[in-house]
Amino acid sequence: MRDELQALIDSLAERLGRSVTIDDPELRLIVYTSHRGIVDKVRLDSILHLQPAEEVVRHIRSLRLGGEREDVIRLPAVPEMEMLARACAPLRAGGEHLGQLIVIDAEDNLSDAERQMIADTARSAALVMHREKLLNDIAAERVRALLRDLIEEDDRVRDVAGRALAAMNDDIRPPFRVSVLELRRDELDPDSVEEQTAVVDHLVRRATRHAPGTVHLTRSDHVLILHPKASDQYDLTLQTLSQIRTEVIRGLGVDGDLHTGVGDRVSTLQRVRHSYLQSRRALYVAVAVPGFGPYVEWSGIGVYRALAELASAGLASGVVPEGIHELMQTEAGIELLRTVEIWLDQATDVRRTVELLHVHRTSVYYRLNRFTELTGLDLQNGGERLAVHLGLKLARLEGSYQAPLPRGSVPRPAARVQP
Known part of the structure; x- marks a missing residue:
């Protein structure tokens, strides 16, 4: 996709003699051309950090570009942000806002023909992005189905799913670890659960975009995250979990008490169910017993491992x-x-x-x-x-006894995952 988008904007930049970029709906940079004509600090920051400064992001979001129906919109200059005027073409396809194509237009001197070039390029770019999104959605649904199979009891089902998942992505390599993030469905309107699940799925996918091979499954009350190439020091696991937790808390507007359970490492995809069950038990303990903090490892909860097994068995x-x-x-x-x-x-x-x-x-x-x-x-x-x-x-x-415990009364386990 990037190669096709790059070719489209390089051609447009050549014809216009101006710099061109394409951002996603969150204003993260996807592709950009070499500098042509006048550039400003906002463009330079966006290229350097892959996203403009936060104040610029807030400003552009306030313009609600996704709701605009014009082919090309003029964005006025904002001198206090060192932002020159721009011509913006929202990228729409399949009824969705997929991003925006931006051309710096400091002098407001684009001709009608040039504006039409921008609109035509934007339509072509939107079709490329829409096609890629459809392919990604199909692949994501396939991954979700395979993850569901990986945590089934049947050994044969897990074996087939493991081989299929490994074949889909070279980054899905052992050892593996599973973590789960709680979702509080009791705080939601029952009629909005399906919509909320889609939102969470999007938030987690966004949080893991820089974690190759990390895949997830959003369920009714938790998110399952499969971490490949799991290091013994938990560094990458913690980094990914922190990003996911932050995105979900911010995106859903919930408080910061969402808990995460972390299972032990396993050597094969067929053993992922083992790590998953451990992570669920660890989450169960974290939610029920005050004092463990937001990240709880199965290997660090001591006697609660045996107690969680008894409780889960109804004993x-x-x-x-x-x-x-x-x-x-x-x-x-x-x-x-x-x-x-x-x-x-x-x-x-x-x-x-x-x-x-x-x-x-x-x-x-x-x-x-x-x-x-x-x-x-x-x-x-x-x-x-x-x-x-x-x-x-x-x-x-x-859950029959829930008396509050004072801070510090339950020693935290000697876990390597820390907030």
């Missing part, structure tokens, strides 16, 4: 001591459980528990004793203490 309720279930029914009982949980998280360090709860030392001892009186569970007994601790964590994972 949590049977493991949680009955006395804990009873205390969950009242606010006073929940406060007792919260104190016991924080005390256990701090390895029974009363001094640290007092600091986190901001209460007197005697209050902590009173609550611990009261817990034993009401439940019959002896916190001085190592076995029962372990049962209580695991029970509270399982109750959190299954």
Whole structure:
């Protein structure tokens, strides 16, 4: 596509004796000609950084070029931005705004014939871009289908999908790692879920455009991201995840608490399901237990790996001591459980528990004793203490117990992925 677009604008620039560029709808530079005639700082910045300065982007977006129906629009100069006047031809095809063709026109002296050349070139460029978009959409749908097959239980289905996916792109090479980003569907209007999924899919595709071989699948409540050539240091994984998370948060206008689960590396595409299940479990823990931060690795959550397996299998309720279930029914009982949980998280360090709860030392001892009186569970007994601790964590994972924890009460795992 780029070669065809380049040939089109080189020919136009030669005939006009002016500089020409083509941007995408987000004003990112796609192709540009060598300098001809007068140029300005905006053009130079765009070539150097592949996008104009943020204030220029905001200004041009405010003009809503995608809604214009004219073939060629004049954009007035903006001296404070060191931006000369321009002739702009929106690129439209298939009912979509695909970008814009820009010609610097500082003197406002384009003839009607020259304006027609610009319009004709823009139409040809739009058809090239529309064709490329259709091909990309077909390829993306094929990738989505193969990713769905890669996480199926059937070994034969995964084997066929793995070989097909590897054949599609030379950048899809081992080792692999899967990460998942949560999507909060409960915050959306049910009638807008399909539209929102398309928006997320576009945002993720945009965020991964500079990550060769990275492919994704947007599902109802999460985005699956397959990272190829996964380094042991997580550098590329973290970079890609950060870009995706930032794009989704900004694009959807949600708060910054979206969590991400990261699975272990696997050596083949046929083993991607293994990493995917780990990433889902890690995300499950990150959402249910405060204190883990936005990026949570399966390999860094310690005992929560076993607890997550129990909870996902629906076995949590049977493991949680009955006395804990009873205390969950009242606010006073929940406060007792919260104190016991924080005390256990701090390895029974009363001094640290007092600091986190901001209460007197005697209050902590009173609550611990009261817990034993009401439940019959002896916190001085190592076995029962372990049962209580695991029970509270399982109750959190299954959602029956959600008492807030003070910042710093749950030590973060020693993970290599950091915000």
